[in-house]
Amino acid sequence: MTLLEGRDLRKTYRLGRRNTVDALRGVDIEIEAGEMVAIMGPSGSGKSTLMHVLGLLHAPDPKDGPAPTLRFDGRDLTRLSDRQRTALRAREMGFVFQQFNLVPTLSAAENVGLAAEYAGERHGRARAKATEALALVGLAERADHRPSELSGGEQQRVAIARALVNGPSLVLADEPTGNLDSRRSAEVLGLLRTLNREQGRTFVLVTHDPAVGGACGRIVHMRDGLVASAAERELAVA
């Protein structure tokens, strides 16, 4: 079953009147439910931009080409209001960002609980779910630590716990291991794979790390704002 499907996704950043960057130039992508997909490609190729579009943080550009479509679980998302997109992000999606993932004034449990509250849980229930999610990533004893009292890897695991707390059907992670050394990175990757296999969660990971790419079921390569075909990749390597 197709969980997420995007067609003709374009995104142009306008810096000035003449100065524009075509970050996405017509991307078609399909993510199957239960998949673990890596998005790889050179810096500036549009990976993060694609993540933001798939995660409903940015709308794809409607102009200068065929009308883009974005379907999630069979639903058309192109015409949703900000409020509807926000609610969908809260309930159906989990996010892990490359940097600055956590709210510094909140403890690990509060950071995770916040996402549960956004998805509609009451404070007490959110707290309980946060404790559960933290246990899942092996951070039960760090629940009351503030981000500044956690290591980089621990912070990243808190962010993963937060992404999972509402049992989302899709987790979008932008370089989840980017800041970690290889051992921590392997740990986090192992965790994601377990969650993918045992809970059937769908993961889309942006990464530079071939080890992460290798651990995923499929790799989508990006180049200059487009998904590169296998043949193009051969060409680029040559």
Place this chain on the structure above:
Amino acid sequence: MRPLRNLARSRLRTVLTITGITVGIWALVVFGSMANKINALIDGGTTYYSTKVVVSDASGGQLGTAPMSIGTLDAIRRLPEAAVAFAEVSGLLDPTQTTGFGVPQSYAGSDAGADQGREVFVLHAAQGRLLDATDAGADHVVLGSDLARSLKKAPGDTVTIHGVPFAVVGVLEPTLTAPDTSAQMPLAAAQRLYAADLPQVLRDRIPASQLATDIVVFPNAGVTTEALAAAIRAAVPGVTAMTGADFDRNVKSSTAIFSAIIMGVALISLIVGGLSVINTMAMSVAERTREIGIKRAIGGSRVRVVRELVAEAGLIGLIGGIAGLALGALVVFLANDAGRSNGTILFDLTPATAVTAILFATFLGMAAGVVPSIHAARLDPVAALRYE
């Protein structure tokens, strides 16, 4: 509490902003209490003058106490418009006290029951009793509440007024207006006190028992106080006849300007306080841009972002309001305590003023937080996440 935690992030800034609000609310509380007191005085006066005409000697000015002869009383009693008329004698307890702020301590004499039940500004005894017909001719006195406190006298004590010992028979309930600082006594006693202070020429001309400083006149049924005053002015030369309308004209207009000025000062300080909250919240939003981006990205709605920041700004207002009220109450208490000894109670901090001050501070903070928080809620989450 999460808003409190966010405020604690930049303690100095928060404290400075709260101080701004505190000063504004302090001004509001102190000046508001002053306006309360003034309004109570005016309301008391309005009630007092509402059903009567007060006649005094024209040379003494509106509120002066130039002596009149009781003969004037007979002339007034003969008017068909007048139902009841009686003489009063009042003077300052301390003649050397020049007109200061507030109501000076005074003595006032009239015959008990002379109003024949027409007085609407009725006094009540808190301790002891009011004067009655049996006190006529005796050196008995009933003290106003503030006066009793400043003299530290209770029924049974003796108080010396202008060298004359008086027996205290009662203490009045507070009225928040003139009687609080006055000593009520029988007419004859007041006439003797007053006569003793008069220059020899006048004392020779009018015997003590014929003295009056003002004459209170109640109109007959169907006659307005205005009509009565006009009749008195026409029939008796050389007097002023003051009615409730005159009182309102003379007193209310001047105090209205005064009230407007002091409330204006308080409002200006609050505008400054409000602007400093806006500034603080704008800085706070700028510092937290990435955090706001995170919250929006993981599903925090715009409404939530606004609510969170407005709550924080409201908390600044609330804390400032409580601090301002506490400081204001302290100043009011100390000033009234110091003023009690000379009878100048300037402030009346009512519960309504206190509650208004706190609510106002909280709403001011929240209102000031609205603009920066709407700005925050409108941020593009991705741009906010990338913000350095």
